[in-house]
Amino acid sequence: MTYIGAATSRVDGLAKVTGAAKYAAEVRPAGLVHGAVITSTIARGQLKRIDVSEVLKVKGVLDVLTHLNRPEISADDQSYKDDVAPDGSPFRPLYDDRILFDGQPIALVVAETLEVAQYAASLVQVEYDRGPHITDVHRRMKEAPALEPTDATGADAYAPPNPRGAAEKAFAAADVRHQGEYHVPIEHHNPIELFASTAVFEGNGKLTIYDKTQGVQNVQRYVSRVLKMKPEDVRIMSPFMGGGFGSGLRPQYQVILAGLAALALKRSVRVVLTRQQMYGLGYRPAMVQRIELGAKADGTLEAVMHDAVTVTSQYERFYRQETGWSGLLYRCDNAKYAHRIAPLDLVTSCDMRAPSAATGVYALECAMDELAVALGIDPLELRLKCYSDRDQHNGKPYSSKNLRECYHQGAEAFGWGKRNPEPRSMRDGSDLVGWGMATGVWEALQVPIAVRIALTSNGHAEVSCATSDIGTGTYTIMAQVTADMLGLPLENITVKLGDSTLPQSPVEGGSWIAASVANGIATTADAVRRELLGLASKMPDSPLAGLVLEEVKLADGKIVSQQDPARGISIADAMRHGGVDRIEQEKATRFAKDETQAHNVHSAVFAEVKIDEELGIIRVTRVVSAVAAGRILNPKTASSQILGGVVWGIGMALHEETLIDHGFGRVMNANIAEYHVPVNADIHDIKVIFVDEPDQSINRLGIKGLGEIGIVGVAAAIANAVYHATGTRVRDLPITLDKLDRP
Missing domain, CATH: 3.90.1170.50 (Aldehyde oxidase/xanthine dehydrogenase, a/b hammerhead)
Structure with a gap:
């Protein structure tokens, strides 16, 4: 198997x-x-x-x-x-x-x-x-220091990218222009x-x-x-x-x-x-963002300008690459970015799922929806019009990018073609119905890691690494990959992790562990296979004599020829003949930096909301998330990752907000009764689609990672659906019924 x-x-x-x-x-x-x-x-x-x-x-x-x-x-x-x-x-x-x-x-x-x-x-x-x-970001806006654009060496990966073209001039000359300010509050992980x-x-x-x-x-x-x-x-x-x-x-x-x-x-x-x-620990920093988009009448983007102010503490400078997503996703010759950080008397902000992308892409994708409305173009059509096969910052082609197919499969599963573009035009009884969509993007990252495998002659293996399983399913994928690499049943694999004495691993975050540890297992399994081949080749009349590592594989408890699986020796026999009860190998895996290609994961998110016209109550009744993220190791755990991200995106759009009494500098809703998160009654139909995206150039197993992409774009898709349902554009999260009542 x-x-x-x-x-x-x-x-x-x-x-x-x-x-x-x-x-x-x-x-x-x-x-x-x-x-x-x-x-x-x-x-x-x-x-x-x-x-x-x-x-x-x-x-x-x-x-x-x-x-x-x-x-x-x-x-x-x-x-x-x-x-x-x-x-x-x-x-x-x-x-x-x-x-x-x-x-x-x-x-x-x-x-x-x-x-x-x-x-x-x-x-x-x-x-x-x-x-x-001072704990109010608005009191620090004018004096917040600006980050310098990243230099040619990319020394500060989180600084705003260098501008390109003449964005201000192109914006002024554009046929259609959009300007908007978007607010994201402090959010806590809980x-x-x-x-x-x-x-x-x-x-x-x-x-x-x-x-x-x-x-x-x-x-x-x-x-x-x-x-x-x-x-x-x-x-x-x-x-x-x-x-x-x-x-x-x-x-x-x-x-x-x-x-x-x-x-x-x-x-x-x-x-x-x-x-x-x-609530006295880190949090997603509050953000105030300004997006300016200029386009030709046919939807061709002429200018992208994105400014952001984010929150940090007085004693540390925490920030991430907030604005660069705007210049990455869509084809545009003129782009300009600015990012300022506001030091407040709060604990330092920190990473929260899809840091910078969840917030920066929210603003961008809402702005793209507003531009589509101004142009009179379908929001999906606008994104396809501005589609780019290259990273717009550096011109590098993507190692793989199947976002077009995400748009296609997601739209088909959602029924996007039946959408009436007029706001307030779709109803279900007394409910206003709105359909919105957005694009998601994240980095495909991988980091140095070490893995140890101990194989015993009775056909059991222990795989160990100091990495963590934070609920994502790392135990399971480590067992799956090890079983395949060693040709053993899954139940014969034991996984050890989460111990500082085990082989080296970085923190688990950024969606990099699945790709890193899986390829790390493959590297160490090669060393095990090499040692087994050495033992098997020395047996009398060995059917594997003369074969090299690339010509053999491990399957069904044996080491066999790739060309002729009938030529093989059981692992137990090879080890017994070699006089060993245990083979143990530990290898480090490093990933060569690819200077020729860009590596990202992408998604297309489609959302339906139903809003009680009299009460303003918002329900997210359907979400379709179509994701292209390289090879999927385990569709079951991967789907759970995306489902969880979508649920959090619903929370980001409609519920989550840390409220601070600025007179005392104290969080007022420091509990999960008053800090609102989605509950079962808030979640309805969520469909996850994994779009095939083979990518052998990123790593030998073609894995990209899924932890972050699930939330990116969800809040924007919901916000855009709320506008479509009501005709009211809400630019500050969360979207609550009082904001729908604004004139």
Whole structure:
């Protein structure tokens, strides 16, 4: 059987549904105690006094750690930089008395039970010297510093691309022009699993920390530097993760607090953040974007100009490539970009699913819809008119781009040809019906990685890598690829991941792990096959004598000739004759940088909304997402990825918004009762189509990655459908019924 490309159920599914899978807050080492975090109630200033006298009287309280009494930590702020940290001076938990943002951890109460720790934490008395703060991006708009365009070397991949042509002149001369300002609020990740760390104090002074993270080796390096420990004395474990979406790319502060407490008390300590405290972590930055499009009367794009302002903290400069998507997707000779970042008294913003693309493409695709209306052209026709087979920034052809087929198959499945273009023209009883569409785009990325395979003579194999499975199905695809590469049944494969002692892996994010680890497995499997061939070739009268590596394959528990599968030797016989019970190989895989081609994934999203004309209630009743993303390893888990992205896109369009009281600099809806996300009743029919897109030039298995593309374009398609239904254009997310009532 061939497993790659087969719709395979999750190999870790049974462990998850039976509770056998243990998450960071579920392991129970002997002598475990619990920590409760105390956070600041001001956005900027200094700690004047922390009175813990009443806390220490509570039975069961073991200690209260503050900046005054915690174990020694690194004084060098650059020690706090992790693998994905932006420029600046990273936040240092419990380092000093400065308050940088509301919700900053200022103390940790440690007690024998969680309940005692939480109660005792409520008794801590804190006094502050409050300083002035700014948390409103609109107050920083004029003074927000601009990023310089990327230079010819591409040293800053997140800076705006260099302009091309004469965009302002072309815009002024265009037959039809569109100008619009689009707003995206701060959004928080809200994964089901809270951030948690269980620090196990080993008898030899070492730490093993079970942590919720998207990168165990990233956390291991971070913790060892901050706590001034030898790297080999810190082990990070994260075999299972209940959702990350970018929030777990960087180490969160609870891992340091748990480690500090374990070292101070010489006991195992667990620290779990509350849902409210999760809002004191990173978030999708708020964005204010201005798009200007100029076109000929026939729809040919003449000018694209995209300006953006995004939010960061006062102490770090986080930003992503927000505006470049506008100049990438559509053929246009004149383009200009600008990106400014507004430092606020908030925690640093961070990556959230499809960072920059989810927000930047939202503005672009809404603007394209508005241009189509101004031109009197069907929105799909306009996109086909402006279609480009080359990356417009550098002129490189795509290694593969089947977006035309995404448009075709998506439109056909949706029934786009039946659309009446007039706003408010389509109805279903008392509901207004709107149809909208948008394009999605993301990068096809791959990163250096190492994989170890151990094959035993009884036909079982263990494949291991330090990568994470953040719910995407990494366990399953690793098992599938290994089974195919070694010619073994899927049930004979064991997968180990999420352990910092395993072979090297970067953080899991950016949709790069599937392509990277799958090709890493193929590289290591080659080494296993080579060793097996060496053993088999030495057997008396070997049918494989004289064959080279490229001429043999592993299939059905044998090593056989590619040309004549009848010429073969069982793996067990080859290993037994060679006198080995186990073959173990570990290889690193690096991907050559292709300077001749561009690599991206694409999608076409079609959405239907039905809106109660009297109440303004919006329902997204249908979505079709057609995706071209190279070779699909597992249609079942891949479809789930796209479905999840579409659901989040619905949330982005209609529900999600972090509300800040700027007087206090505090999040007002720091819970999942008032921070609205889609629920079952909000989700109706979602159809996922995978468009065939073979691409052997990107890597040997032709894989591109799917994690991010599912959300890109969804919010725009829904916003465009809302306009089609109502005739009201809403440019600031989320789209709520009060905004539909605007004159």
